[in-house]
Structures are given as structure tokens and as C-alpha cells.
Amino acid sequence: MxxxxxxxxxxxxxxxxxxxxxxxxxxxxxxxxxxxxxxxxxxxxxxxxxxxxxxxxxxxxxxxFIPSVTGVMLHFERVAREWRPFLLASVFGAAITLVVTALALKWLLRRQAAA
Structure with missing residues (x-):
């Protein structure tokens, strides 16, 4: 460890x-x-x-993740001013993560079935 x-x-x-x-x-x-x-x-x-x-x-x-979240809150005024890019990045980041995770799982399951 x-x-x-x-x-x-x-x-x-x-x-x-x-x-x-x-x-x-x-x-x-x-x-x-x-x-x-x-x-x-x-x-x-x-x-x-x-x-x-x-x-x-x-x-x-x-x-x-707690230090990252508190770090963002130190710049809350900027987040409040520029909330749209944060929202778009969060939504698209989550969507991309979901798609990549699904594709990786599909690939791993296919690989496991072939073995």
C-alpha cells in the first residue's frame, strides 16, 4: 500500500x-x-x-474527491458567472463516461465469452 x-x-x-x-x-x-x-x-x-x-x-x-470539490468552491464567484461551461462539461463528461464504460463492459463480456 x-x-x-x-x-x-x-x-x-x-x-x-x-x-x-x-x-x-x-x-x-x-x-x-x-x-x-x-x-x-x-x-x-x-x-x-x-x-x-x-x-x-x-x-x-x-x-x-473532497479536495477537488472544495477547491472549486474557493472560486464560487467564477462558477456562478460561468455556470454554462461547467454544466456543459459536466453533462458531456458524464455522457462520455457512460458510453466509454458501456463499450468497455461490452468488450470485456465478449472477450470473457470467447475464452
Missing amino acids: LYAIAALFLLQALGDALVRLAGWPLPGSVVGMVALFAGLLVLRRVPAGLEQGAKALLPHMMLL
Whole structure:
């Protein structure tokens, strides 16, 4: 579990550093997660320590969103002024997530039936 948390923090720090050096308008944590995804694609497997940590953190996922929500509330005036883009991003983001999840499930079920 400690390995997984250390890896996540290290990748977040790496993402923050890349964002600052490159001047990208992205959160460093997003860049770090893309780096994690790329690393997992290259490895073609999930290291055991990372998998154990992910399984331990997954049931507590809602707690991990609290800082993001409170961060948005720090900029409530801007959200109130620009609510339409937030609403559109939320609706389209949810729709895209639903479609991708359905397609992934369909693919996994087909793969399981073929095995």
C-alpha cells in the first residue's frame, strides 16, 4: 500500500514539475496520471504493490474527491458567472463516461465469452 501511495505522489510531483517547466495550462495531477497510464501500457501489467494499493484505495474513492470539490468552491464567484461551461462539461463528461464504460463492459463480456 505504501508503494502505491508513494508512486502516486511521485507521479503527481512529476506532473507538477512538467506543467511548471512547460507552462502547460493543465493540473499536474492529470499529467501525472497520464504518465502512470503510459507506464502501465509500456509494462503491459500492473505491479503487485500498485494493484494492492489501488484495491485498498478504491472503496474510499469519494473521500479523494473532497479536495477537488472544495477547491472549486474557493472560486464560487467564477462558477456562478460561468455556470454554462461547467454544466456543459459536466453533462458531456458524464455522457462520455457512460458510453466509454458501456463499450468497455461490452468488450470485456465478449472477450470473457470467447475464452
